[in-house]
Amino acid sequence: MLAIVNGMVYTGTGEKLPGASILIDRGKFLAVGPHLAIPHDASRIDASHKIITPGLVDCHTHLGIAEEAAGSAHLDKNEVNDPVCPHLRALDGINPEDPGLEDAYSSGTTSIIVTPGSENVIGGQSVAIKTFGKVIDHMILRQPAGLKMAFGENPIQMYLKKDRPPSTRMTIAGMIRETIIAALNYEQQLSAGKAERNLRMESLLMVLHGEIPVRAHAHAADDIMTAIRIADEFGLKLTIEHATSAHKIAGELACRAIAATVGPSITARVKVELKDRTYRTPAILHQAGVKIALITDHPFLPVSSLRLEASLAVREGLPEKTALQAITLNAAEIMGVSDRIGSIEKGKDADLVIFDGHPFAISTKVERVYINGMEISNHL
Numbered sequence: 371m372l373a374i375v376n377g378m379v380y381t382g383t384g385e386k387l388p389g390a391s392i393l394i395d396r397g398k399f400l401a402v403g404p405h406l407a408i409p410h411d412a413s414r415i416d417a418s419h420k421i422i423t424p425g426l427v428d429c430h431t432h433l434g435i436a437e438e439a440a441g442s443a444h445l446d447k448n449e450v451n452d453p454v455c456p457h458l459r460a461l462d463g464i465n466p467e468d469p470g471l472e473d474a475y476s477s478g479t480t481s482i483i484v485t486p487g488s489e490n491v492i493g494g495q496s497v498a499i500k501t502f503g504k505v506i507d508h509m510i511l512r513q514p515a516g517l518k519m520a521f522g523e524n525p526i527q528m529y530l531k532k533d534r535p536p537s538t539r540m541t542i543a544g545m546i547r548e549t550i551i552a553a554l555n556y557e558q559q560l561s562a563g564k565a566e567r568n569l570r571m572e573s574l575l576m577v578l579h580g581e582i583p584v585r586a587h588a589h590a591a592d593d594i595m596t597a598i599r600i601a602d603e604f605g606l607k608l609t610i611e612h613a614t615s616a617h618k619i620a621g622e623l624a625c626r627a628i629a630a631t632v633g634p635s636i637t638a639r640v641k642v643e644l645k646d647r648t649y650r651t652p653a654i655l656h657q658a659g660v661k662i663a664l665i666t667d668h669p670f671l672p673v674s675s676l677r678l679e680a681s682l683a684v685r686e687g688l689p690e691k692t693a694l695q696a697i698t699l700n701a702a703e704i705m706g707v708s709d710r711i712g713s714i715e716k717g718k719d720a721d722l723v724i725f726d727g728h729p730f731a732i733s734t735k736v737e738r739v740y741i742n743g744m745e746i747s748n749h750l
Contacts, residue, residue: 371395372743373408377417377724382424382698382713384691392422394720397743402714415724415738423694423729424713425480425721425741427701428676429498430585430611430631430665433471433484434464434506438669447487449494453529453536454549456573458494460484461513464506470668474501477674478723480741481511481702481711485611488520488587489528491536491545495573496585498705500721502741511707516585516609517577519546521593522643543596550604553578582706583607589614589643598622609704612667613655615646620658629661629704632696633679634671652696653687663701664693681730693730719743 372394379390379402391408393400408414436447446463449455464484474482481500486493495514503509521543525536536542553574559565576582586597589612601608610616613630616623623630632652639645655662664679666672671679680693688696702712710719720743727734738747 371400371409371412372415373406373412374415374417374422374722374724375408377420377422379714380421380423380694380729381715382695383715384695392714392722394740394743397720399714399716399718399720401716417724420737421725421727421729422714423478423723423725424698425711425723425739426478426676426697427481427663427705427712428474428479428666428668428673428697429483429663429701429705430633431474431482431484431668431673432487433474433482433501433668433673434466434468435460435484436487436669437465437468438470440465440468448489448528449486450489450528453491453525453534454545454570455486455490455494456492456517456549456571457569458486459497459514460486460495461497461506461510464497464499466503466506466509470673471501474668474673475739475741475746476736477676478725478729478736478739479673479676480721480723480739481705481707482673483515483705485516485585486518488518488524491520491525491542492549493518493520495582498707500741502746511710512705514573514576514582515705515707516583517573518585518587519597520587521597522587522589523641524587539593539596543600546600547603550574550578550600577606578604580605580607583609585609585611587611591615591618591646593643594619595622598626598628601628602626611665613651614644616660617648617651617654618646620655620660623655624659627661629663629700630655631663631665631701631704632683633665634667634675635679635682636671636675649682649686652683652693656688656692661700661704662692662696663704664696677729677734678732681732684730690730
C-alpha cells in the first residue's frame, strides 16, 4: 500500500482538496481526502507544497504508428492505396518503443487514444491505451475505441495525385454513405445465412449498433455539419476531432450532445481548413454546453505540449476547472473509459501526476508519475 500525503489534490471532478492524502492499493485508488487514517505498513510520500492531478489524457494522437526518428515508419498511420479501410486497427501498427510514448508519460500523460491518420475517408479503428509498457496488448484500455472517418482536405489531397476518388467533399460523403449501406445490406444477408464473414463490414456494424463512435476528422464548419448530417441520418454516435471551426456552429453540437476534441491549437494556418483557428474555440464550445477535450494530435504537436494547450485555452476564457477536465475526466469520458481513468476516485486505476507547481504554469515540472499505482518516475 502507498500513501501520498499532505498534497493539494485536484481530483479531476472539480474538487480541490488541500492537505489531502491518497491511498493506493494493488494499482487502484483506495481513498482520497484530508484526515485519512494511514495504515502503519503503508509506504509514505510527502507531497507538501505539491499539486497532484489525475494522469493526463490525450484522446487524439498517432503515437506508436507515426514513430519519431524512425525513417519511413512515420508513414504507418495511413494506408495509401485504399480510401475505405474500416477493418484496419491502429493497435496492429503500434510500436511501444516509440520514443514519443516516453515523452507522453514523462510529461504526465498516462493514457491516450491512438488513431489512424486522416488521408483516408475511413481510416480504421482507434485504440485507447496506457502510455507505459513493453507489450502493447498489456497497455490496452479499450479496443476498439472508435472508427476514424475524415472529412475535408486530407483525403482529397491524398487521392487527387493518384487520380482516384475522392476528389471532392461530395465524394467523401457519398463514399461514407455507400459503405454504411453496404454494411446494412451485409447484416441482412448475414441474418439470412447468405453472407460470409467480412471484417470491413463487421467494423461498420459496431458503429451502426452504437458500440463505438465515429471519430470524425473535421476542421471546417461545413465539414463538421456533413459529419453531423450523416450521423443523424444513420443514428451514429459521433465525436468531432480537431473541431477548428466548431465555435461557429456550437449550438448544433450542443443540442445533439456531440463532444469535440479540440486541437492542436498551437499551429500555423498551413491549410485552408485552419483559417478560423483561434485559442477561444474551447471556451466558446464550453459556454454553449459542448463537452470538450484538448488534444495534441502528436506528432503534429508534441504530446508533451498537452498542458500548454490547456493553459492557452484558460488564457482565452476557458475556466481552469474545465481545462483540467478537458485533459483528464472529459477526455476519459469521450474515450469511453472514465470508469477506469480520468479522476482520482476510489476504485479507479491509480494514475496520477505530482507537480512542483500549478500544472498550467510553463515553469512547472513533473516530479513523479504513477500508472496503475506503479511509479515510473525512474524512467523520466
